[in-house]
Amino acid sequence: MDEPLSNLDAQLRQDMRREIRSLQRTLGISMVYVTHDQGEAMSMADRVVLLRGGGVEQEATPDELYARPATVFAARFIGTPPMNVVRLADGPEGAVIRGSSGPVVAPGPGEGVLLGVRPEHVCLDDSGVPACVVDSEYLGADTITKCTVGEETLAVRTPGRASVGAGATVHLRWPPGAMHFFDAATGHRRDGAATAHVTVPSIR
Numbered sequence: 001m002d003e004p005l006s007n008l009d010a011q012l013r014q015d016m017r018r019e020i021r022s023l024q025r026t027l028g029i030s031m032v033y034v035t036h037d038q039g040e041a042m043s044m045a046d047r048v049v050l051l052r053g054g055g056v057e058q059e060a061t062p063d064e065l066y067a068r069p070a071t072v073f074a075a076r077f078i079g080t081p082p083m084n085v086v087r088l089a090d091g092p093e094g095a096v097i098r099g100s101s102g103p104v105v106a107p108g109p110g111e112g113v114l115l116g117v118r119p120e121h122v123c124l125d126d127s128g129v130p131a132c133v134v135d136s137e138y139l140g141a142d143t144i145t146k147c148t149v150g151e152e153t154l155a156v157r158t159p160g161r162a163s164v165g166a167g168a169t170v171h172l173r174w175p176p177g178a179m180h181f182f183d184a185a186t187g188h189r190r191d192g193a194a195t196a197h198v199t200v201p202s203i204r
Contacts, residue, residue: 002034013037017044038078042066050074068180072187075116075180081144085116086152087184099150103129106179113190116180119144119157124164128173133164147172 004020005013021044024031035041041048042062050057050065058070069075069083076082087098088110095110096102105115124145131147131154143162147154147170154172156162164170181190 001031003036005035005037005040013040020044038080042078050077068189069116070189072114072116072182075182079118081119081155081157083116083118083180084122084154085114085182086149086154088113088115097129097149097152099152100129101150105129106181112184114182114184114187116182117154117174117178119155121178122154122156122172122174124156124158124162124170125173126171128171131170131172133166133168133170135166136162136164138162 001020005016008016017040020033033040033044042065045062047059047061048065049059052073058065058074060068060070065074065078069078072085076085088095088106089098090096090109090111091102091104093102094104094108095106095113095115096104097115098110106113129149131149134146134148134153136143136145138161142157142159145156145158145162145164147156149172156172182188183190
């Protein structure tokens with residue numbers, strides 16, 4: 001099926017993809033479904049083949065694609081809002097977010113490494129990485145707050161309405177296990193780096 005729902009409005013698309021998924025399960029048939037809509041891909045597929053420029057970027061289950069993206073492209077393509085991917089730099093005691101003076105977000109060198117953290121894994125806290133709020137977008141169920149840290153921008157997804165305005169100074173914190181590391185030159189996942197960067201006392 002080649003983008004069969006592309007001309008439908010949002011609510012009807014949701015209803016129809018449930019109907020198609022139910023029909024496929026009832027009939028017990030295999031189906032190839034082509035779509036540019038990540039919501040359709042994640043909710044309907046048993047396995048996703050993510051294409052880029054005519055080549056396979058990653059093939060995985062929806063869970064694997066979300067939790068362990070193989071490349072920066074995959075990390076940014078899946079998820080709304082997309083994963084934060086920021087450049088790191090070398091600091092006196094470890095890697096810091098580019099343009100900031102710290103705190104250290106990972107031990108070891110940061111030059112040539114990209115750090116990825118999903119917005120829903122970042123929280124506003126009294127300790128962690130200092131940031132400046134740029135703006136916020138209230139969506140009812142949650143708020144997307146954009147913050148700058150040094151030369152980089154991170155989005156924070158918090159439940160309900162965020163109580164911070166533009167220009168406010170906040171601190172960002174995320175669990176060590178929520179961090180993804182990519183090679184800045186190739187965009188590929190760096191599993192060795194991820195294993196080495198699992199303890200970050202300053203932002204735990």
